[in-house]
Amino acid sequence: MTDSILEARKLTKIYGSNVIFKDIDLKVAEGETIVIIGPSGTGKSTLLRCMNLLTKADNGQIFLDGKEITAPDYNEDQVRQQIGMVFQNFLLFNHLTALDNVMIGLTKVKKLPKEQAREKAMEELKRVGLADRADHYPGQLSGGQQQRVGIARALAMDPRVMLFDEPTSALDPELIGEVLGVMEKLARDRMTMLVVTHEMGFAREVADRIVFMEKGHIVEEGSPDDLFYHPKHDRTREFLWKITELYGKKEKEAGGNP
Amino acid sequence: MLSNFISYILQGTATTIAVTLIALPSGLLVGLLLALLHTYGGKVANRFAAAYSLLMRSVPPIVLLFILYFILSGNLINLNEFWAGSLSLGIVSSAYQMEILRGALLSVGSGQMTAARAVGMSRLQAIQHILLPQALRLAIPPWSNEASIVLKDSSLVYALGVPEILRRAQQLSATTQQPFLAYGTAALIYFVLVFAVNRGLDYLSERTKLPTHP
Ligand SMILES: Nc1ncnc2c1ncn2[C@@H]1O[C@H](COP(=O)(O)OP(=O)(O)O)[C@@H](O)[C@H]1O
Ligand SMILES: [Mg+2]
Secondary structure, eight states: OOSEEEEEEEEEEEETTEEEEEEEEEEEETTOEEEEEOOTTSSHHHHHHHHTTSSOOSEEEEEETTEETTSTTOOHHHHHHHEEEEOTTOOOOTTSOHHHHHHHIIIIISOOOHHHHHHHHHHHHHHTTOGGGTTOOGGGSOHHHHHHHHHHHHHTTOOSEEEEESTTTTSOHHHHHHHHHHHHHHHHTTOOEEEEOOOHHHHHHHOSEEEEEETTEEEEEEOHHHHHHSOSSHHHHHHHHHHHHHHHHHHHHTTSOO | OHHHHHHHHHHHHHHHHHHHHHHHHHHHHHHHHHHHHHHHSOHHHHHHHHHHHHHHHHSOHHHHHHHHHHHHTSSSSOOOHHHHHHHHHHHHHHHHHHHHHHHHHHHHOHHHHHHHHHTTOOHHHHIIIIIHHHHHHHHHHHHHHHHHHHHHHGGGGGGGTOOOHHHHHHHHHHHHSOHHHHHHHHHHHHHHHHHHHHHHHHHHHHHTOOOOOO
16 A cells, blocks of 8 residues: 555564564555553564564565565664654653753764754654753653653654554653644644554544554454454453553553543 | 972973873774674674773783884874874773773663664664763763873883873982872872863763753
8 A cells, every 4th residue: 555654564583593473564654653452571562673674684574655664774873864753761852951862863864054953953842842951861850741841752754654652651650641632733733653552532532543462463453442342362461450550650640531 | 499499390390191091982992892793793893892891901001002102103104202192091890980981881771772773763763862871971080090090000100201290200209309298298189180080081971961840
């Protein structure tokens, strides 16, 4: 299909003799929000990192806008500009202010003039509600604020797709809401998003599709309603039950869902 | 007579400072290159840097100094004692500076490289704009230590006949028959220099510290 922005075909990743996942097929359509769930150690992070070529897949292909980005000699840096990524532990550039974190990709990678880059970066900070923190260093920001800067940094590059790897799991419960709020707004604006998360409230409300991964396989995928209320596999049901139990408490502490 | 004495040894101080100002930056340049090769280079580069470091740090500096001196002032390259000595000292120091920078790069962490690559930077851009600015900050305190070692080790070029502090102190000791005064003055000058360098770098470290509180 050509209407998918990002597509993995028969993607396989092996570390040593350890098959992380095998023959994964995944299509992300324009404007779609896909949530990936699954037990830890299942290969979700590895899958995301393969999608933007941070990690090299051992087999299979990835297509971005119909072009095979796993083709030999494809310009990887070009690809990564078009795929934003948000990390579990934020990974802001510690020596740069919030504004410079967002700007540096614009000036050094996109080679925008300083003034233009600053304007664009300020816009992105506004978008995540942090214009007033522009000159703060990461060490001066709360986890929730750092993660929002992380989102702004990725958005500034005008990516085709955004990847989120458990963006709220390193946050204190009371800070989760502000990050999920930003992500929900993005989804409403039809940003294409691939999100690994255990925030079931977010998954239920925001996702167009939920993918349940386990032991390197996609066990089941479907609409939130299908997965939550009519799961086809027992494993899906068990996992959802466990995860809702486990994280439900945290969500309550965070003051409900976005 | 005392003023002659002092001016004679102060000329040596200028030489000591000059030797250090050549040795330290050249060691930094080579050390930085090796640290980058070790951390981000391929297997061969990594092995090479590790072997270099091990070799350089396992032989007494004075022995290396003689070997390097005979290379640098030989037939192929022919530098005078001052340059050959200073650069040799720099090469010895490069192994230690490499280890300092390698440790600093490691403690910055691989996540910063990942994040930089994720916004589309090349490895080189990531190193230049993200890794090094952070690693160099972290490296200042241990580097300050290495700077004082190089400053003190600059006395080794005495053995090559470079008229730095120690050599002049020795000459003064011989001519004036006042060894305590001569070497005591030398010691005092080294102390003041090392103290100033450490203080200066402490200040730099403080000035470049990243803010952590609102
Ligand atoms: N760089 C690596 N080298 C070797 N094994 C790895 C590496 N990264 C991840 N793994 C392994 O791959 C498996 C999947 O990890 P990960 O993708 O982080 O899972 P998840 O995000 O679902 O928790 C784990 O068993 C992990 O130990
Ligand atoms: Mg993970």
